[in-house]
Amino acid sequence: MATVNFRLRSKVNKNVSIKVYLSLERGNVIEVNTGFTVNPKDWSKDTDRPLKNTTENKLIFNNLKKLESFLYNNLNTDLGNNVLIDTFWIQTQINNCFDRVVKTDTGLLINHIQYILDNANTRKVRTNGGVKIGLSKGTIKNYTVFKNIILEYQKTIKKQIQFIEITNTFVDKFTNWLVNTKKYSANTTGRELQILKTVCIDAEKNEIPVTPYSKIIQHFGESDKDRYIQTLSFEELEQIKTSDFTDLEQLNNLKKTNPGLTKNLSLTPETLNNARNWILIGCEIGQRGGDLLRITTENIRYKGGNMYLDIIQQKTNKSVTIGIIAPHVIDIIENDLPKEIPHQKLNNYVKVICKLTGIVEVVKGTKLNTETNRKELGNYPKYELIASHCFRRSFASNYYKKIPTAVLIGITGHSKESLFLTYINKREDKDANADLFMKFYEDLNKDKKPEMKLIKNGTNND
Template structure:
């Protein structure tokens, strides 16, 4: 059990440093560091040697400044207790470097004048997210900001592991290799996750150099990576499976009650009622016809719907890319949903839970290979599972792209999904570029373009020459 105490190391009649001391495991580990706060010893509530119960080793609350200091030390005490318990459970090394980092983390202290620190420039990007220019747009999206915040947390954790603050000049090839190995083996990140962290590291290095911060030459050519096509298992709902979902009967409350009783893990934490499941079904059918990310899909309201004559359009500004996209709606069952039964918004994770239930009830139970989150480790694990267990809101967008690929020109699909180029779109649906299909489409469109034209008759003059 941890013991956390504050104390002064001097009784001089002037402000002195307040230190924090952590003792772990009956004195097996004894750490002490400055908290960064100071106080005059006369304002410190020192325990009485004859009566230790008098005095608590905290500031006397005899003026406004000392009250603030008292609250700050209480905040630090609580933060350190929580951090010790969390990190001991995750086998994190508890040492003076850890303690220094936690003190700074508690009060969000950043050494602003040291521009050479990776963590400082990352924070600079986060702090100035609203004014950063990307292409023709000003301001980073919420998703991009979240990615920078997540990256910063990873770097803070890695600094605790290596017991040093990372400078841009540290980012050599051997350093990056060790960082990559740590992410893949110690943290057990998926290849795509580790690859994205390296890609963000490279982006931050390039940005730092633009701000005249010295970086290593290697930092600008950091190689990121991801899963190969053969290692990627994506899940989609085919037109046939969507028909099953559309037709499954979700109205029998008694049957649903029995289903919940026989599937406690699948239905844990959600209400298995006809109304809730039908609402989820509408999101599935709508999502698989408009090709948008879950966050954008769930924000659709009547304000996004536009009529032009007899045509129906949905206008969306994508949160992740800030792109404006328009989707034309023509499927009769989707028109019915939009005009008469627009589903209610559901928390993203809750909808993921409901989707699995709807898919199982619809008979989408084929055993397939894929990755599923292990809640104990918070990591995805590759294996074979019933397909309904792998379906999430993100599968809607992939289903749209996969189902209509080669049936509708890729350029049209990209305009709806918002992918910046065809190669990214094809990677997204795990397809290789098929050059023959482009040629076939050209011939088809050419034939359609000229099929109603009357052949022109040409008069060839007979000149009588042989």
């Protein structure tokens, strides 16, 4: 049976550290500092606790009693869950028991991540338009996820990570753990390494010593050949636009034959038409799903008989304006603007609509395995892979080379052409750029009349 007790390691006439030791079995004793100190003359050999002869010693006595109870309670729980009990475990329990985060130790990676989160609303962020105050919700979420990953990794390596330990060797081991143990994709692993590098650079700006390597950590993502993006072509969008969802027998059969696909969805002509309208708008305006679902009549304006859609993108805080010219989209916006629905609900309806409209060809792509919570590459019916994030890609892919890339970038909000091309998995086509220039040049000069010039023959004859 495991036992918890306390002891001193010194008998000098000054305050010394009180140790807690955990005996799990014969010969297996783990010992760490509690963070409390006492003079050996005030220590009782009979109780292995401080004498209650002063107010301070009484407080220490009660704290040790509290810690003993806390350790026993968590020990029983974690032993039952097959958690490794070691010095790291005990130190974590001590910190948790007394709400210690060791915030005074700025050299700890986890503390600086917490510092960034604690000051998220006042941090300065560079944007294309200058500097703004406050991290976005998405960035805060990324830092929170990263913090939890680091906490889990520290349990694995049984120590807290110091900035001065973030060397090439450390990063290699951390990367190996992310890929081989956590089974993260190249994109996810690369993102976590990028955040690690960002935190290290920020720590140095706050005069915290870091290793030179931590500022040049290489991050990565999927190669072009490994990326499989899904889009809806103009032809597929026409299928969606012209489909009839009033056949109730068809909808009931779909519920019976595809319970996983239709789970928690209300399959009625009204709900399907509502989702269809979001698809048709989304594939014509090139915005992220969150921005799409926030559109109201207040975003619409008219000028010279034309319809314009003004949006401030949540992720980048960019202001973009889209000219709406597709007749069916104008009709939807003016007469049947869809009702807002939860983002995930829309993703579920999108798959149902694509299946009902015959978008069922088998394609290669990645799909989330709900058991492992990891995306897996495979061959799946296309409708299973379509979600709201495909709308923006569909817009960019469908109009690429038909409309100047600079115009498309102005609508999607990408900061530069290289990112836009990566987004739609295209390489820069320099011939296409040259062809486009010549086409615009011809259009620019097609109405100009040729001018006749008198050219001298080079002689002095009249």
